[in-house]
Amino acid sequence: MMRVLHVIESLGPGGIETTFLNVLRAWRDAPAWATHDVLSWSGGALEGAYQQAADAVILAAEPEAWEPVVLAPYDVIHFTFERCACRMLPFAVSRSRAAVVYGKGYDMGGMFRRDGFAWQPDESLMWGADRVTFTTASLAARFVAPQNRSTVLGKAAAVQRFAALEPPDLATPRRIVCVANLHARKRLGDLVQAVARLRTEFHDLSVRFVGADDGYEACRLGALVAELDIVAACEIVGRRADVAADLAASRIFALPSGCEGVPTAMLEAMAAARPVVMTDVGDVRSAVTDGVEGYVVAAGDVGALANRLRTLLADPALAREMGLAGRRRAMGHDVVAVASRLRSVLEQATGRRAA
Amino acid sequence: MSVAGGFNRPRVESAVLDLFARIGRDHAIDRDELDALEPDASAALPGMWAAYERHWRGFCGSRLDPQFCHLDHPARITGSIRAANGAPVVVVGTGPSLTPALPDLRRLRSGLYIFTSPRGAEVLAAAGIVPDLVLIEHQTALDAQFSLRDQSHRQSLALSPLVAADARTPAALLRSVPAARLFVPDPLPSWGLWPATAVSLGLLSGARSVALLGIDLGSRERPDPLQAPLCDLLGLLATQTTVACVDLGGSGAPKPHWLGATLELIAVGGAVPPLLLDARPMPPAAARHAHALAAWQRLAPLAADARVTFNAACQVRDGDTSPRGRARMMDGFDRLLSAGAAIRERIDVQDSLGASFLPRFWRTPPDPALGEQLWRSAALASHELVHQHHALGQRLERGA
Numbered sequence: 172m173m174r175v176l177h178v179i180e181s182l183g184p185g186g187i188e189t190t191f192l193n194v195l196r197a198w199r200d201a202p203a204w205a206t207h208d209v210l211s212w213s214g215g216a217l218e219g220a221y222q223q224a225a226d227a228v229i230l231a232a233e234p235e236a237w238e239p240v241v242l243a244p245y246d247v248i249h250f251t252f253e254r255c256a257c258r259m260l261p262f263a264v265s266r267s268r269a270a271v272v273y274g275k276g277y278d279m280g281g282m283f284r285r286d287g288f289a290w291q292p293d294e295s296l297m298w299g300a301d302r303v304t305f306t307t308a309s310l311a312a313r314f315v316a317p318q319n320r321s322t323v324l325g326k327a328a329a330v331q332r333f334a335a336l337e338p339p340d341l342a343t344p345r346r347i348v349c350v351a352n353l354h355a356r357k358r359l360g361d362l363v364q365a366v367a368r369l370r371t372e373f374h375d376l377s378v379r380f381v382g383a384d385d386g387y388e389a390c391r392l393g394a395l396v397a398e399l400d401i402v403a404a405c406e407i408v409g410r411r412a413d414v415a416a417d418l419a420a421s422r423i424f425a426l427p428s429g430c431e432g433v434p435t436a437m438l439e440a441m442a443a444a445r446p447v448v449m450t451d452v453g454d455v456r457s458a459v460t461d462g463v464e465g466y467v468v469a470a471g472d473v474g475a476l477a478n479r480l481r482t483l484l485a486d487p488a489l490a491r492e493m494g495l496a497g498r499r500r501a502m503g504h505d506v507v508a509v510a511s512r513l514r515s516v517l518e519q520a521t522g523r524r525a526a
Numbered sequence: 527m528s529v530a531g532g533f534n535r536p537r538v539e540s541a542v543l544d545l546f547a548r549i550g551r552d553h554a555i556d557r558d559e560l561d562a563l564e565p566d567a568s569a570a571l572p573g574m575w576a577a578y579e580r581h582w583r584g585f586c587g588s589r590l591d592p593q594f595c596h597l598d599h600p601a602r603i604t605g606s607i608r609a610a611n612g613a614p615v616v617v618v619g620t621g622p623s624l625t626p627a628l629p630d631l632r633r634l635r636s637g638l639y640i641f642t643s644p645r646g647a648e649v650l651a652a653a654g655i656v657p658d659l660v661l662i663e664h665q666t667a668l669d670a671q672f673s674l675r676d677q678s679h680r681q682s683l684a685l686s687p688l689v690a691a692d693a694r695t696p697a698a699l700l701r702s703v704p705a706a707r708l709f710v711p712d713p714l715p716s717w718g719l720w721p722a723t724a725v726s727l728g729l730l731s732g733a734r735s736v737a738l739l740g741i742d743l744g745s746r747e748r749p750d751p752l753q754a755p756l757c758d759l760l761g762l763l764a765t766q767t768t769v770a771c772v773d774l775g776g777s778g779a780p781k782p783h784w785l786g787a788t789l790e791l792i793a794v795g796g797a798v799p800p801l802l803l804d805a806r807p808m809p810p811a812a813a814r815h816a817h818a819l820a821a822w823q824r825l826a827p828l829a830a831d832a833r834v835t836f837n838a839a840c841q842v843r844d845g846d847t848s849p850r851g852r853a854r855m856m857d858g859f860d861r862l863l864s865a866g867a868a869i870r871e872r873i874d875v876q877d878s879l880g881a882s883f884l885p886r887f888w889r890t891p892p893d894p895a896l897g898e899q900l901w902r903s904a905a906l907a908s909h910e911l912v913h914q915h916h917a918l919g920q921r922l923e924r925g926a
Contacts, residue, residue: 213752232751234583253668261883264902265892271902279668288671291592291913292882298836299883299906301843317840355676387620387649394652430675 173205175517176245176269178259180252180278182228183215184352184383184410186435187251187276190506192217193329195224197510204514210240212255216383216410238262245269246521250300253280253293264299270520273300274324274513275310277432277453284313285432285453297321301520304513307433309454322516326433326458327509330442330501333415338444338494339422341487345373347480348421348445350381350414350436351428353388353407358450358470360395361427365477367399373484376404378425381417383410418443422490423483426450429470433458438504441465441497446490448479458504464497541566542766543730547715549578550588553873555866555888570766577762578717581755584889585882588718591694592880592914593667594921597814598697604710605805607659607688607731609639613798614735615728616774616789617721618642618657620649623775624740628653630789631739637793639733639801641724644673646740647682656682658801661711661727662691662699663720667880674699688801690727692716710808722759725771729763731801735770735792742778749779757781815926821878822918828871829915831861836908842901852898859904862911863887879914883907 177195182188195207208227222228231237241248241263247270248263250256256273264271273296275281280293297303297316305311308323347366351357359380366378380392389407396405411417414436418424424440424447431453438458440447447465449455461467466479483490545560545567554560557575561568578584609615616631616638618624624646631640632655640657642650647660660683664670673679674696683689684702690711691700700708715726721741728736743757744750757779764771764783772792773784809817835858842855865871866888875881884907892903 213750230751233581233754235580254666257882261886261903261906262890264906265887265890265896265900268896268899279672283668283671290668290671291880291910291917295883295906295910295913298840298909299902301902317843355678356672387645391652 172203173247173517173521173523174208174245175205176208176210176240176243176248177225178210178248178250178255180211180255181213181215182211182218182221183213184217186432187278188215188217189435190276190327191251192220192224193327193506194510194513195221196329197507198514199224201510205517208245210237242267247272247517249274249517250296251276252278253290253296254278256296257292260296260299270301271299272302272304272517272520273297274304275314276306277310281306281310282430282432282453285310302516304516307454307457309457310432322512324509324512324516326438326504327506328435328438328442328501328504329506330438330504333418333439333442334498334502336415336419336443338491339487340491343422344377344420345375345484346421347376347378347423347425348381348417348440349378349425349427350417350440351426351434352382353380353384353392355388355391356430357426357428359388359392359427361471361473361476362425363392363395363399363401363405364473365427365480366404367401368473368477369481369484370401370404372481376484377406378404379406379408379417379421381408381411381414414439415443418445421445422487423448423480424465425476425480427470427476428452431455438501441501444491444494444498446483446493447497448476448483458500459497463493464500465493539767542570543715543726544713545570546574546726546763546766547713549574550586550715550717552585552587552589552876552885553869555584555872559869573765574762577755577758581758582717583886585886586717587666587882588716589694589877590880590882591667591877592882593696594818594880594918595667595670595696596693597811597818597921597926599691599693599695599710599808600697600700600705601691601708601710601808602705603708603803603805604712604808605803606711606713607690607727608802608804609728609731609733610799610802612732612734613637613639613794614737614792615639615641615731615733616737616739616792617724617728617741618646618650619721619738619740619742620646621740621742621775621778623742623777624649627739627774627789628655631655634789634793636797637795638789639798641728643720644679644683647686648679651682651685656685656687659688659690659727660686661720661724662689662695663716663718663723664692664694665718667694670694670696670699688803709803709805717759719756719759722756722763725760725763729767729769733769735772737772737774737787737789737792738781738784739774742775743781744779746777746779753779760784811926815922818878818918819922821874822915822922824870825874825879825915828862828865828875829912831858832908832911832915834858835862835904836912839901839904839908842898843905847898855901855904858908859900862907863891875911879911879918881910881914883910
């Protein structure tokens with residue numbers, strides 16, 4: 172049995188944390204092939220779920236706490252997130268005999284690299300690792316990583332959980348749902364403005380924001396909602412452990428973000444057969460074709476956002492058709508397949524499986 | 527001259543703040559190097575060095591500029607600030623303790639100086655408060671990019687009377703700041719954590735008291751373990767100064783050696799005059815360029831060693847376990863590791879190239895018992911060095 176240490180920055184409700192939790196769950200539900208310990212700098216809303224999915228969860232922010240963990244006799248250490256890798260990977264490779272895998276997803280370094288900003292340490296970390304994984308081929312193309320040692324895993328989401336939801340129909344409330352952590356970079360105010368414009372045509376239209384607040388954004392959003400006089404049409408409900416009910420009670424999923432990779436929440440909404448209105452950021456287009464599963468508009472273009480939402484609100488049949496197309500496409504992102512590919516990479520890193 | 531010279535600070539205290547700044551620059555890899563430089567601060571050195579080792583393993587990376595932003599910094603002046611008549615300084619963050627204190631802060635605003643971050647300035651602006659000083663300091667280039675994409679604080683920056691922007695700040699982040707209000711703080715006593723830097727600037731400014739508000743570091747019941755380094759730093763600063771250090775965020779995590787108090791107790795009666803800025807011209811872009819070019823040229827032999835080491839490490843990784851292949855890698859890696867013995871090369875690699883991995887190996891050397899498995903650390907350090915040297919060369923070709 173392999174012993175694997177997975178290093179992750181936090182156990183908060185972010186995209187990478189959620190995705191990797193789903194990978195751990197997929198491994199847990201399959202025949203055992205390794206022990207999985209998770210080392211994180213800090214806890215968070217997903218801590219309990221991680222404790223159930225992993226063999227051990229170790230929270231250690233300080234070197235004197237995490238260094239002994241890294242030096243324990245693991246076969247492979249798997250780093251996610253550039254920050255914890257930048258801090259801990261040099262220690263691991265210079266003091267431990269464990270193989271090292273660096274997983275490059277849409278952390279800050281990944282998102283910014285996709286947008287043309289190259290942070291050199293990120294790439295150097297890849298050359299100090301035995302294997303490198305990338306979430307998408309587009310992301311991989313942005314880095315010069317060791318040839319024959321890099322694998323594109325694909326974006327994973329626990330899409331099966333949402334496949335049983337009925338597509339929206341006329342009985343579904345005329346509601347737009349946005350699932351995202353509340354942060355300025357998500358540009359949630361753009362959606363508020365779009366809804367305010369559309370309320371003149373669709374008097375029963377509402378929007379629901381689901382996601383953890385960063386401590387300030389909910390206030391800013393609330394002020395905008397009050398200023399636009401749509402308090403009755405806007406809900407900011409905070410983080411949910413399960414967003415299925417929110418998706419089921421909405422006709423459209425919209426995310427006006429200015430900075431993304433391939434959003435997990437978008438794939439979950441697609442699996443729930445909700446048409447999506449997204450911004451053209453990160454690798455959103457790797458999962459959504461404009462006009463097929465929904466629409467893709469320029470970030471910050473409130474007019475275009477409102478227009479696309481209007482189209483879907485005015486034509487429920489089209490919304491249903493796009494929702495079902497999204498469901499079909501989302502099934503290609505099932506976490507089970509990605510978990511299997513990551514397992515292969517971890518085994519290759521230790522020489523237990525041929526590349 | 528000490529960094530606090532002329533600001534009515536006791537000499538020993540000035541030396542201690544000098545020492546704090548020196549450690550944060552990461553130029554020393556051995557405590558004794560600092561002991562020799564700062565005899566007046568020798569009593570403070572063990573505690574500071576212990577914190578530096580404990581939290582950062584002797585390298586906080588606070589001066590790394592891997593994007594070479596200092597070459598394009600738009601500030602025309604550099605210098606240090608002075609609090610008139612020793613008026614109090616409040617360092618304001620955006621933690622939960624800020625919101626309930628905003629009415630008092632607004633009411634007593636005229637009797638104190640407010641230092642904050644760009645985000646703090648934005649929150650204060652929403653409450654109708656303009657800070658006296660906005661400090662822009664990011665831990666890493668990634669954090670700076672993050673700020674660059676979240677330009678919501680642009681307007682509040684434009685309003686601030688003084689903006690102190692670390693030399694590593696991307697120029698694009700400063701576009702909204704009028705040139706007359708923008709300066710590079712020098713000295714910048716920093717370990718990369720802006721609240722501690724702001725406190726240090728407050729101590730250097732000659733303020734009689736320095737207070738924290740909205741710098742919560744978790745809650746009283748549950749301190750945030752990620753904030754332990756900042757908590758320690760704040761404690762260190764408080765123990766090394768005769769200035770009253772006051773924590774106004776009662777709901778936040780306890781901060782050792784910071785006294786609880788209220789705004790009423792620290793604000794002075796009447797209005798404090800504007801902060802004074804002892805300004806000097808910034809070295810012009812051409813001079814910064816020439817300085818970087820000289821470092822780039824000095825580093826050329828080391829970069830060549832790094833290139834050889836990198837190729838050898840990749841060959842070992844790919845299965846070349848011959849004694850010759852391994853020796854080539856180890857010889858090259860040893861040359862890189864031994865470069866850390868010379869302070870000039872240390873400064874060049876860190877400050878001019880913005881490289882981080884080799885400097886860390888200078889502090890925490892790889893385990894030689896790993897043998898050929900050292901290809902990982904050799905590849906990691908040499909790859910960064912080669913690429914940063916190349917990137918700096920490309921940047922310099924574009925001119926000043």
